[in-house]
Amino acid sequence: MNQVTTESQQRERIRIQIHDTADEASCALALEIAGLIRARAKAGRSVVLGLATGGTPVRLYRELIRMHREEGLSFANVVTFNLDEYYGLPREHSQSYWRFMHEQLFDHIDIPASAINVPDGMVPRAEVFAWCRAYEQKIKDAGGIDLQVLGIGRTGHIGFNEPGSGADSRTRLVTLDSMTRRDAARDFIGEANVPRHAITMGVGSILDARRIVLLSWGGAKARVVAEAAEKAPSEALPASFLQQHGDVTFHVDRASASELTRIKLPWLVGPVEWTPTISRRAVVWLSRQVKKPVLKLLDDDYTEHGMTDLLTEQGPAYILNIRIFNELQHTITGWPGGKPDADDTHRPERAAPHPKRVLVLSPEPSDDVIGMGGTIRRLVEQGHQVTVACQTSGNLGVPDEEAASYADFMIELEDSDAKGASNTFVRKIRQQLDEKSAFDIDPPELRRFKGALRREEARAAVRACGVTKENSVFLDLPFYEQGRYRQFRIGDADVDAVVALLRKIEPHQIFATGASEDPSSLPAICFSVLRQALEKTRDDAWRRDCRVWIYRGASGIWDIAEIDMAVPMSPMELSAKIQSICHHKSQRSQTPARSQQAGEAWQQAEQHNQAVARAYDEFGLANYEAIEPFRQWME
Numbered sequence: 001m002n003q004v005t006t007e008s009q010q011r012e013r014i015r016i017q018i019h020d021t022a023d024e025a026s027c028a029l030a031l032e033i034a035g036l037i038r039a040r041a042k043a044g045r046s047v048v049l050g051l052a053t054g055g056t057p058v059r060l061y062r063e064l065i066r067m068h069r070e071e072g073l074s075f076a077n078v079v080t081f082n083l084d085e086y087y088g089l090p091r092e093h094s095q096s097y098w099r100f101m102h103e104q105l106f107d108h109i110d111i112p113a114s115a116i117n118v119p120d121g122m123v124p125r126a127e128v129f130a131w132c133r134a135y136e137q138k139i140k141d142a143g144g145i146d147l148q149v150l151g152i153g154r155t156g157h158i159g160f161n162e163p164g165s166g167a168d169s170r171t172r173l174v175t176l177d178s179m180t181r182r183d184a185a186r187d188f189i190g191e192a193n194v195p196r197h198a199i200t201m202g203v204g205s206i207l208d209a210r211r212i213v214l215l216s217w218g219g220a221k222a223r224v225v226a227e228a229a230e231k232a233p234s235e236a237l238p239a240s241f242l243q244q245h246g247d248v249t250f251h252v253d254r255a256s257a258s259e260l261t262r263i264k265l266p267w268l269v270g271p272v273e274w275t276p277t278i279s280r281r282a283v284v285w286l287s288r289q290v291k292k293p294v295l296k297l298l299d300d301d302y303t304e305h306g307m308t309d310l311l312t313e314q315g316p317a318y319i320l321n322i323r324i325f326n327e328l329q330h331t332i333t334g335w336p337g338g339k340p341d342a343d344d345t346h347r348p349e350r351a352a353p354h355p356k357r358v359l360v361l362s363p364e365p366s367d368d369v370i371g372m373g374g375t376i377r378r379l380v381e382q383g384h385q386v387t388v389a390c391q392t393s394g395n396l397g398v399p400d401e402e403a404a405s406y407a408d409f410m411i412e413l414e415d416s417d418a419k420g421a422s423n424t425f426v427r428k429i430r431q432q433l434d435e436k437s438a439f440d441i442d443p444p445e446l447r448r449f450k451g452a453l454r455r456e457e458a459r460a461a462v463r464a465c466g467v468t469k470e471n472s473v474f475l476d477l478p479f480y481e482q483g484r485y486r487q488f489r490i491g492d493a494d495v496d497a498v499v500a501l502l503r504k505i506e507p508h509q510i511f512a513t514g515a516s517e518d519p520s521s522l523p524a525i526c527f528s529v530l531r532q533a534l535e536k537t538r539d540d541a542w543r544r545d546c547r548v549w550i551y552r553g554a555s556g557i558w559d560i561a562e563i564d565m566a567v568p569m570s571p572m573e574l575s576a577k578i579q580s581i582c583h584h585k586s587q588r589s590q591t592p593a594r595s596q597q598a599g600e601a602w603q604q605a606e607q608h609n610q611a612v613a614r615a616y617d618e619f620g621l622a623n624y625e626a627i628e629p630f631r632q633w634m635e
């Protein structure tokens with residue numbers, strides 16, 4: 001077991017370093033790796049690194065490349081072994097891990113090709129077992145792994161060791177968990193295209209490494225990070241077996257650390273300063289723990305749950321309960337743009353000015369209605385000037401078949417018109433679709449076509465919420481047009497486009513998403529563009545009267561204690577929201593009908609909004625059909 005360093009970390013059985021940003025954490029690991037490589041090079045020895053793919057290590061690899069280019073870090077003495085590969089994908093496939101590693105790291109450093117080892121996804125089935133044994137032998141022959149880099153999946157997997165994998169599992173062929181396949185659906189443009197199997201190093205093979213460093217970013221991983229570090233090791237969460245290793249460090253960002261006991265429930269592991277935020281969180285937690293609405297919590301409930309000092313400072317229970325009840329009650333508003341001419345002392349949004357200029361930013365075309373379709377509708381109905389801006393075209397998310405059926409439709413229309421001149425653009429698109437295979441990178445014309453398709457869907461979706469065509473804006477940010485998932489890099493042109501929009505609208509309210517998500521995810525990248533744009537407009541006069549609200553994206557858990565504004569929806573409003581989400585037809589076809597455990601986007605939105613409403617009800621507030629939650633963003 002790893003050593004506990006402070007009282008508040010007493011529940012953690014693994015050393016965890018919390019960093020302000022993923023960049024900071026990645027740089028810390030890059031420094032460690034560079035130190036190891038240099039020390040070995042000096043001694044004339046090689047280093048064996050175990051490497052991971054996915055969004056998480058991208059920043060680490062960028063930093064290593066930078067060190068190679070700018071600081072002369074040589075990888076000539078490095079041997080690498082990758083954790084895993086999709087089974088059935090050839091190396092050249094755009095989603096193969098072999099290709100990922102070359103594009104993200106190997107092509108940019110001086111590592112000898114012969115020192116690179118990635119599991120082979122094309123080994124014939126009958127030879128897989130022997131191949132896996134040989135891979136393990138090769139690691140041994142190289143001297144064993146000195147430092148193993150890991151990410152973690154939302155299932156708690158390391159490598160592709162899904163729940164059920166034992167601590168002694170070795171390199172083998174595995175079946176991917178349905179959640180893992182869903183998480184990969186975006187890369188493969190639809191869950192149905194995600195391979196079902198993979199070859200992965202086992203948990204036992206990983207534990208053989210001399211040192212292990214796991215990286216994790218974003219709120220979606222917070223729960224598994226906490227469980228891996230704090231719960232007893234079990235096959236239900238393979239990452240928890242890392243507790244059995246003597247030299248493991250987790251480097252995590254703040255969002256990924258948010259479910260650790262020392263962060264989430266600090267009063268359970270030592271004395272705390274009872275700030276308003278912590279008090280609110282504690283009371284919400286207690287109410288859930290004892291399954292009582294807040295106004296029924298007793299002094300005994302507090303004392304029996306380690307919160308005597310909170311009572312001493314802010315109690316008795318009766319007073320504290322009412323205070324927190326009122327605080328949460330005040331987050332509920334049917335007036336997300338502020339209620340004109342009303343006393344706004346206890347309202348989440350100010351009354352004046354009315355109407356407000358409101359800007360809703362959507363990373364990809366459907367995020368806006370999924371996250372806040374009901375609220376957009378209300379804002380429009382309450383007279384505000386609402387502009388909805390899609391930051392990216394979303395063309396990467398359109399399956400070829402969708403594009404093909406639209407192209408065929410247009411060609412057929414044209415052919416049925418005797419006088420119709422041949423539309424060369426659509427025919428060209430059809431030809432490009434015929435010539436490409438599913439995972440080839442789309443030529444620019446096809447991307448334009450797919451983008452146009454999403455634009456129309458997005459217009460229809462926000463039109464259903466009352467937003468006019470003129471107020472539906474498409475920024476088509478260049479980083480997205482020039483990139484692919486996991487390879488996006490934002491530049492000045494992206495930030496300038498958002499700055500121009502902000503200066504044109506001079507909004508009183510901005511609604512955005514992605515603030516605490518994995519920084520390699522599209523919503524987080526889009527949020528980072530907004531943050532930089534806000535930085536550039538810091539001294540503009542309109543900024544003095546502008547608030548930024550964060551709406552919840554598709555992932556992440558929001559506790560009601562963290563919600564600053566809760567906009568309720570009636571059953572009718574919820575149906576209207578669902579209908580507007582359904583306008584994004586090209587996205588619907590990507591969830592295979594038979595594996596809808598998590599459901600389509602509209603179902604997830606419905607479930608989430610109803611769950612928030614239930615939480616408010618259970619806490620003893622109001623009983624609404626559904627609620628859209630928001631947090632205020634403070635720079």
Ligand code: F6R
Nearest residue numbers: 052053054055056151152153159
């Ligand atoms: C990748 C791997 C996986 C990922 C995990 C997290 O080689 O072994 O365990 O580390 O699925 O993926 P991302 O980083 O994309 O969130």
